[in-house]
Amino acid sequence: MSNGQWYPPExxxxxxxxxxxxxxxxxxxxxxxxxxxxxxxxxxxAVGPDVHMLRRxxxxxxxxxxxxxxxxxxxxxxxxxxxxxxxxxxxxxxxRLGTDTATAQAIVCAAVRETYEEAGVxxxxxxxxxxxxxTTGEDWEADRRALVARELSFAQFLDRRDLVLRSDLLGxxxxxxxxxxxxxxxxxxxxxxxxxxxQRTRNASTEADRTVWIRPAxxxxxxxxxxxxxxxxxxxxxxxxxxxxxxxEALAAAPARxxxxxxxxxxxxxxxxxxxxxxxxxxxKRMPGANDHGAAS
Numbered sequence: 001m002s003n004g005q006w007y008p009p010e011x012x013x014x015x016x017x018x019x020x021x022x023x024x025x026x027x028x029x030x031x032x033x034x035x036x037x038x039x040x041x042x043x044x045x046a047v048g049p050d051v052h053m054l055r056r057x058x059x060x061x062x063x064x065x066x067x068x069x070x071x072x073x074x075x076x077x078x079x080x081x082x083x084x085x086x087x088x089x090x091x092x093x094x095x096r097l098g099t100d101t102a103t104a105q106a107i108v109c110a111a112v113r114e115t116y117e118e119a120g121v122x123x124x125x126x127x128x129x130x131x132x133x134x135t136t137g138e139d140w141e142a143d144r145r146a147l148v149a150r151e152l153s154f155a156q157f158l159d160r161r162d163l164v165l166r167s168d169l170l171g172x173x174x175x176x177x178x179x180x181x182x183x184x185x186x187x188x189x190x191x192x193x194x195x196x197x198x199q200r201t202r203n204a205s206t207e208a209d210r211t212v213w214i215r216p217a218x219x220x221x222x223x224x225x226x227x228x229x230x231x232x233x234x235x236x237x238x239x240x241x242x243x244x245x246x247x248x249e250a251l252a253a254a255p256a257r258x259x260x261x262x263x264x265x266x267x268x269x270x271x272x273x274x275x276x277x278x279x280x281x282x283x284x285k286r287m288p289g290a291n292d293h294g295a296a297s
Contacts, residue, residue: 012273012287014181015266028177028185030103032111033071035173035237036121037247038195038213049194049247050213051238052119052201066229067219069237070118071111071188078109081155086128087168096172097189098259108167111191113154117147119211120202123170123193124163131166133198169193171254173240176233179264179275187261190237192254194247216242232283233262 017023037049053067079102088096093104116122116135125131143160146152158165170191178185195201201211216238222228223235230238244250266275273287 011181011275014183015273015275015287018181018266019268023181025180026183026185028187030074030107030110031072031186031188032074032107032114033069033188033190034111034115034170035069035190035192035241035250036115036119036195036201037192037241037250039246048215048217048242048245049250051216051219051241052195053212053214053219054118055210055212066231066234068231068234069190070115070121072114072117073186074106074110075113075150075153076106077153078106078113078155079103081153083109083155084158084164086125086164086166087170093167096255096259098175107189108170109154109165111170111189112165112167113147113157115193117144120144121195121199122163123166123196124158124161125166126163128164128166131169131196131199132163133196135199169196171251171257172259173254173257174233174237175259175261176236177261177263179266181266188233189259190233192241192247192250194251232264232277232280236262236280236283 014023018025036052038052039049040047051069053069055067056065083105085105090101090105093108094101097104097107099107112123120135122132122135143152143157147154147157152160154165157163170193172189173192174190175188176190177187201213219228219230220235220238220242223230223238241250244253260279262277262279264275264277266273268274269286275285275287277283
């Protein structure tokens with residue numbers, strides 16, 4: 001089954017239900033995800049950065065078995081708690097992300113927190129121009145587990161560690177919203193960031209069964225061959241970072257990226273259900289058997 005033809009078997013019925021008014025869209029939850037980039041070692045034959053990806057466990061209710069980036073939902077406490085902050089001011093982030101300042105803070109916090117929770121990489125430092133180099137050890141792991149369990153807010157974590165969040169290490173890259181017919185929906189902001197010197201990734205996520213550092217072109221080729229499953233936002237952002245020779249180049253390009261939300265549209269055309277993502281025609285999916293109430297073939 002090629003990725004160009006792949007779609008969950010329940011999609012046609014859910015799209016029909018949405019079109020007929022039998023299904024009411026759920027409100028999407030705000031989320032953030034990070035394309036963590038690492039430059040090739042000096043003297044390496046490959047040119048361009050690797051990207052850190054994880055494979056979601058097949059048992060996961062959302063995008064099971066798909067390759068993705070570290071990320072997750074916003075913690076409501078990060079809207080209103082004071083967060084130690086370095087980098088662009090919150091009004092600047094709000095303007096960039098298209099939100100109010102409290103929401104912008106929560107989204108950026110989610111990006112940094114989820115990267116730490118799922119990859120063990122922390123974009124924070126003791127001063128506005130430094131980054132922690134070692135996040136290993138049982139004391140760090142205890143704090144990470146407390147963050148995952150929501151026993152500790154990210155603001156409290158930063159205070160406990162006497163750290164400031166380095167928002168300047170993030171570049172906003174894209175924004176995608178889960179289609180209206182999905183039972184679990186996310187309004188997700190994608191960011192790029194470079195792996196800080198001295199830190200290393202690990203599979204710290206209970207939601208992933210594998211993690212890899214991989215060249216974007218290699219991952220995209222695996223997707224094209226039908227070997228690596230990815231949702232449209234993942235492969236789209238992956239292809240977008242292919243041209244850059246270094247992580248710094250990708251970060252420098254981030255301010256010019258269009259953050260207009262991408263939301264899938266579904267319609268009936270000549271007996272087929274057609275699902276398209278505006279501005280991303282390569283992901284258009286035609287589902288035969290639209291007049292048959294069973295799952296599409």
